[in-house]
Amino acid sequence: GPLRVLVFGAALRADSTNVRLAALVAQLVSDTGATVDLAAMRDFDMPLYDGDMEVTKGLPQGALALRDRLEQSDAFVISSPEYNASVPGVLKNAIDWVSRVRPQPFKTKHALLVSASPSLIGGNRGLWTLRIPLEHLGTRVYPDMFSLADSYQAFAEDGTLADPGLQQRLTDTVSAFLSLVEADVRYVCLERR
Ligand code: FNR
Numbered sequence: 001g002p003l004r005v006l007v008f009g010a011a012l013r014a015d016s017t018n019v020r021l022a023a024l025v026a027q028l029v030s031d032t033g034a035t036v037d038l039a040a041m042r043d044f045d046m047p048l049y050d051g052d053m054e055v056t057k058g059l060p061q062g063a064l065a066l067r068d069r070l071e072q073s074d075a076f077v078i079s080s081p082e083y084n085a086s087v088p089g090v091l092k093n094a095i096d097w098v099s100r101v102r103p104q105p106f107k108t109k110h111a112l113l114v115s116a117s118p119s120l121i122g123g124n125r126g127l128w129t130l131r132i133p134l135e136h137l138g139t140r141v142y143p144d145m146f147s148l149a150d151s152y153q154a155f156a157e158d159g160t161l162a163d164p165g166l167q168q169r170l171t172d173t174v175s176a177f178l179s180l181v182e183a184d185v186r187y188v189c190l191e192r193r
Contacts, residue, residue: 003034006073010080017151022079063097075110082126107138122147
């Protein structure tokens with residue numbers, strides 16, 4: 001069947017530019033014929049990680065729901081802001097909770113990282129730090145990343161990027177990422193025969 005790709009906007013606020021970038025990436029993924037599951041941090045309510053809570057109550061519903069959505073996908077895309085040159089606490093907290101599940105759902109999955117920020121660097125420093133927990137968990141993080149600078153001004157009315165060069169670069173990044181995932185998923189299927 002077609003590739004299944006979870007596209008995750010990793011910010012809580014309603015008008016988040018990362019949620020908007022996730023929606024745009026979801027459209028580009030869907031244009032390639034893949035099946036998209038668009039998600040946002042707001043869909044997964046979870047408390048701060050607490051080892052006592054884990055022992056007494058198990059994982060919170062929000063973490064289990066995110067685990068399910070990851071498990072049902074061949075690959076995922078995260079669109080995350082950068083907070084203080086690093087991963088926002090809410091995203092790290094979600095990764096920490098989900099990493100406690102067995103089988104651990106980040107393992108061997110392909111991921112593309114994108115970011116949006118009103119700054120000139122577009123949140124790219126945050127993505128480098130996001131690679132650390134994901135690669136630790138065995139995710140195959142795609143070498144190329146896409147960071148959208150000046151994000152409050154970058155979107156056109158229709159949700160695409162106002163700069164056609166940037167829109168093309170994002171389209172190319174998504175399509176190159178999906179070609180790699182497709183080749184790998186097909187290879188794994190052949191190997192299993
Ligand atoms: C920020 N912001 C920010 N931006 C950036 O480019 N580099 C940074 O290091 C930081 N640091 C930072 C820390 C904290 C605590 C906050 C709240 C914000 C600004 C951030 O990019 C901005 O709030 C974006 O709009 C967040 O993305 P969304 O909400 O539009 O998706």
